[in-house]
Amino acid sequence: MRSPIDLCPAVIQHCGMTDSSEVRVRFAPSPTGFFHIGSARTALFNWLYARHTNGKFVLRVEDTDSARNTPEALAALLDGMRWLGLDWDEGPEVGGDYGPYFQSERQDIYAEYLQKLLDAGRAYEKDDAIFFKLEGERYVEFDKYKNAEVEKVRTEPITVKDAIRGDVTRNVETDFVIRRSNGDYGFHFVNVVDDIAMNITHVIRGEDHLSNTARHVEIYQALGAQPPVFAHLPLILKTDGKGKMSKRDQGSLIEEYVQRKFIPEAVRNFICLLGWNPKDGSEIMPIGDIIEKFDFPGIQKEAARFDEKKMSHINTEYLRALPVETFCWMAGPVLAEAKVIDESTEEDYLHAILAISQEKARDFEGLPELVGPLFNEDFAVDPEAQKRVFKKGEPLTRLAELLPVLEQVDPWCENSLDQAILDLAEKKGQRKFDYFPIARLAVSGQAGGPDLLALLRALGKERVIARMRRFADMQEA
C-alpha cells in the first residue's frame, strides 16, 4: 500500500559521513496525547531545515513527566509525524549514535553533567533541590510578580544569537532549579545537556522559549560548551480572540485533520506557510520545492493568525489536482466508512462515479454527501432542488417524453445521449436544456452535481431508466 504522502524526490540521500559542519536539528516534544499544530509546525520547520541543509533530523522524546507520558500518547505523536510525512533520522524506532532518545533513559548522562556543574561550583543544593548558581553580586529585592522577597544576582547580560531575530540580550537574575527535590531533572537543564550530548547545531523552536534562552546559554557557558544557533519561530495565534492557539481551539490538533480526511500533503503545505514564505509568491508547491527554498530569512517575525478557510482552500486545490487513480484510492475508505458503499459495490461503477465527481468535490469530508445518492437506489429527493426544477416549464411532461427516448439510446455514451435529447427537443419544439434539470433531479434527487451527460453515462442505462421511472411514479402518488 502506498502512503498518501509523496516521499519527496528532492531529498538527496544523506552521505553517512560525520562531518563537523553537518547540521543537526531536533524536535523534542513531550508526548501529551495530542499533536498540536504549533508542535507540528516546529517539527516541520526542523525537518525542512535538516532536509534543506542535508543534515540530520533528530526526534527526542521529553518524557520526564511520567504521569502524563503514556505509550498511547507517544503513539499519537509518532502517528502524527508519519501522517505529515516527517521522517526522523535518529530517534524512537530508528535508533542512532546519540541515543537513548527518551529522556527517561538518559538519567546517567544528566547525573554526569550535574556533577560537572557541582565540581565547577555552579550548582548547589537547597531545600532538597539542586539549583543552578549564577555568577555576580547578590542582593535581595521585593518581587512584585512573586509577591515575595527574592535573592537576585547582578549577572553579565547574555546575548542570544538568533537566526530569525538577530541578537537578543537579556539578563538572568535568579538561580533556578535544575533538579527537583523528587530527583527529576528540570527542563532547562536536560534540554541543554541533551543538545550538547547530541551535538545539536541549531535549535529551532517556538518564540515562547525565547525568554528562557538566556538561562540555557548560562548553562552552556557553565559547562564550557558552545551554544547552538537559535531560531525562534513566531507563535500561531487564535483565529479570533486573544492569545496563542491552544488545544481547545478549532483546528489546532493534527488529529482533527486526520479525522476530517484532509489530504496530509495539503495540511503540511499549509503549515509550511504558517510563518514562512518563499518570497516569490508561490504558495501551493511540492514538498521538494519547499525544501529547496526553505531557510531562515523566509521566516516571519510576527505571530500569525490561524486561518481555517485558507487551510480548506489549499486542501481543495490538492484534492482537485490528485491523479484520478489516487483520488479513487483515497475516496474508497471514506465512502465505506460513511456506509455509502460496501463490498457489493461494483468497482467499475465506483470508479466511474468518482472520476466524474472529483472536480465537484471540495473535500473528502463532504464527499459522502455529494455522491451518496448515486450509490443508493432509494435516494431521497432534495425538496429545495425539486422546488427549483418545478418553478418553470412542465418538467413532468419533459420527463415522460424523455424516458422512451432514453430506452432506445445505443450505445450508451455521452455523444449519443446528447444527440438523442437534441433530436427529441427538436421534435417537440423544446430546447435541449428544458430536459436537463428534470433529468438530473430524477436520477439523483439533486439540482447540482457532475456534468449531466457524464452522470447519465456513468450511472448506466438500467439505473437511469429505473431511477426515472421511480421518480415519475413518486410524483403521481
Place this chain on the structure above:
RNA sequence: GUCCCCAUCGUCUAGUCAGGUCUAGGACACUGGAUUUUCAUUCCAGCGACCGGGGUUCGAAUCCCCGUGGGGACGCCA
C-alpha cells in the same frame, strides 16, 4: 509589576537589512459580472493596508526616537 519580541488590506503576506522603480504587489475571504444543463468549476472585475506622533533626508512603508497596540517569559511544567 519587570524583562524580551513584534507591528503593511478582515486574514496570510511581498516590499524594510543595502531610502527613490510602491498612485504599495500576490493569496484567502467577501462583493459584482461573464461562461455553463446544474454546481461547491473556470475566467474577469471590484473592495481593501503602510498603528500614531516627532526626527534624519531633496525624498521614508523602508533609518532613528517616543508613544500606542499585539504577543511572550518571569514554576521544584515542558
